[in-house]
Amino acid sequence: MPIDFTLTPEQRELQLSARRFASDMLSQVKAATDHLPTPQARFAATRPIYAELVKAGFLRRMVPMPFGGGGTGMLDMAIVAEEFHSVDVNVSLTMFATLLGLLPVCFGGTAEQQRDLLGPFLEPSGTPLAALCNSEPGGSANFSSPAPGDGVRTTAKLDGGEWVIHGTKQWVSSATGWDGQGADLLTVVCRTDRTAPPERAISVLAVPKPRGIVLERAHESMGHRAHLTPRFRLNGVRTAASNALGPVGGGKGLVDASFTGTAALVGVFGTALMRAAFRFSLRFAQSQRRGGVLPIIEHQAVGYALADAKTALEATRYLNWRACHALDNQLPGATELALQAKIFGSETAVRVITDLMRVVGIDSYDHELPMAGWLQDALVLPIFDGGNMGVRRRQLHDLLKDPDFDPLAAAAAT
Numbered sequence: 428m429p430i431d432f433t434l435t436p437e438q439r440e441l442q443l444s445a446r447r448f449a450s451d452m453l454s455q456v457k458a459a460t461d462h463l464p465t466p467q468a469r470f471a472a473t474r475p476i477y478a479e480l481v482k483a484g485f486l487r488r489m490v491p492m493p494f495g496g497g498g499t500g501m502l503d504m505a506i507v508a509e510e511f512h513s514v515d516v517n518v519s520l521t522m523f524a525t526l527l528g529l530l531p532v533c534f535g536g537t538a539e540q541q542r543d544l545l546g547p548f549l550e551p552s553g554t555p556l557a558a559l560c561n562s563e564p565g566g567s568a569n570f571s572s573p574a575p576g577d578g579v580r581t582t583a584k585l586d587g588g589e590w591v592i593h594g595t596k597q598w599v600s601s602a603t604g605w606d607g608q609g610a611d612l613l614t615v616v617c618r619t620d621r622t623a624p625p626e627r628a629i630s631v632l633a634v635p636k637p638r639g640i641v642l643e644r645a646h647e648s649m650g651h652r653a654h655l656t657p658r659f660r661l662n663g664v665r666t667a668a669s670n671a672l673g674p675v676g677g678g679k680g681l682v683d684a685s686f687t688g689t690a691a692l693v694g695v696f697g698t699a700l701m702r703a704a705f706r707f708s709l710r711f712a713q714s715q716r717r718g719g720v721l722p723i724i725e726h727q728a729v730g731y732a733l734a735d736a737k738t739a740l741e742a743t744r745y746l747n748w749r750a751c752h753a754l755d756n757q758l759p760g761a762t763e764l765a766l767q768a769k770i771f772g773s774e775t776a777v778r779v780i781t782d783l784m785r786v787v788g789i790d791s792y793d794h795e796l797p798m799a800g801w802l803q804d805a806l807v808l809p810i811f812d813g814g815n816m817g818v819r820r821r822q823l824h825d826l827l828k829d830p831d832f833d834p835l836a837a838a839a840a841t
């Protein structure tokens with residue numbers, strides 16, 4: 428097969444429809460939310476736009492086909508993520524975090540669980556939310572640490588045919604739902620055995636329509652201002668014993684598998700934000716003289732900075748697509764490429780947007796222009812979805828330490 432990044436007609440159609448939707452609907456998020464005083468109010472104001480996204484079929488289109496959706500894999504998600512995130516990160520992340528919440532069901536659920544739990548997310552109406560609840564106060568980079576590390580602190584015990592969950596989670600996208608009571612489906616990472624080693628102690632439990640969620644606070648985050656990342660207690664939340672996803676105690680693998688897919692998507696988020704910032708900076712440089720004789724793009728320093736930014740953004744896009752292609756086809760280098768896409772895409776985005784702010788100059792520091800907002804949104808990319816310091820480089824390091832690691836696998840795999 429030749430090296431070729433050409434999109435298929437279906438992928439091109441998906442790209443154009445996502446671009447249209449982003450331009451028509453997601454472009455409204457800022458005006459609808461900016462003036463609102465609290466994260467909950469801003470998140471609630473995005474609900475009609477999220478409803479349009481569901482109605483337009485994007486959520487269903489992203490759920491992989493074997494589970495009843497229209498998705499053919501990570502490449503589809505990458506195409507949509509770049510179009511959505513380059514216009515608005517908030518509603519876009521609400522959708523992708525919902526997909527993350529569904530992944531343990533896709534990867535670990537039985538056919539019956541998949542039918543029952545995924546059903547509401549395949550409807551072309553409503554505003555269904557799902558959340559993968561892993562992060563906890565006190566840190567989750569070492570959620571699968573063996574003793575004496577704490578690892579996951581949220582616990583679940585069987586009681587009369589039901590799991591009863593106690594614990595606190597934080598930073599989990601949309602987890603408390605539109606009304607503060609809980610998303611439509613939580614997939615909760617918890618400890619189901621206090622004494623077993625991590626490989627047998629951690630489970631992922633599905634909790635549809637949770638009861639017993641107590642919202643403690645919504646984080647006032649630097650970016651993603653209209654996306655909800657609450658801290659909340661699971662206060663004796665009950666779910667049927669049959670709602671364990673995969674083998675009880677075998678949840679670590681499910682969490683790892685779910686976050687491997689999203690790693691490549693975070694790289695795409697970086698490309699999208701760079702794309703938005705580059706486009707703005709290029710137009711600025713072409714049109715502004717800043718009191719001088721020529722448009723500032725005529726100055727070599729400005730032209731070179733733009734050239735470097737464009738080079739970096741193209742490089743991240745193709746690494747992301749390559750990683751997604753490898754994941755879709757389960758190629759030997761897939762995990763390595765996904766981790767590299769996350770680390771490289773996220774850190775490149777922060778650097779490039781900062782560089783582009785130097786091109787635009789001091790006015791970029793004012794929220795009247797969109798540059799500062801893009802930087803604020805980009806700053807989370809290296810530290811969320813498994814921070815690059817505590818999680819992602821460690822995962823890459825683990826691959827490199829394996830005596831059987833093949834340095835050519837990522838390049839050679841087809």
Ligand SMILES: Cc1cc2nc3c(=O)[nH]c(=O)nc-3n(C[C@H](O)[C@H](O)[C@H](O)COP(=O)(O)OP(=O)(O)OC[C@H]3O[C@@H](n4cnc5c(N)ncnc54)[C@H](O)[C@@H]3O)c2cc1C
Binds near residue numbers: 524
């Ligand atoms: C917008 C947004 C959406 C999010 N959505 C979700 C979600 O849907 N679900 C969810 O569960 N979480 C979510 N999070 C949380 C996020 O995914 C974090 O990555 C996660 O909580 C882990 O944080 P951390 O890596 O900083 O870990 P922490 O445990 O807080 O570690 C902090 C720091 O300690 C150091 N460190 C810790 N351990 C090690 C180690 N072993 N080796 C080297 N250094 C180490 C690193 O410097 C690390 O950055 C979201 C966060 C944001 C901002």
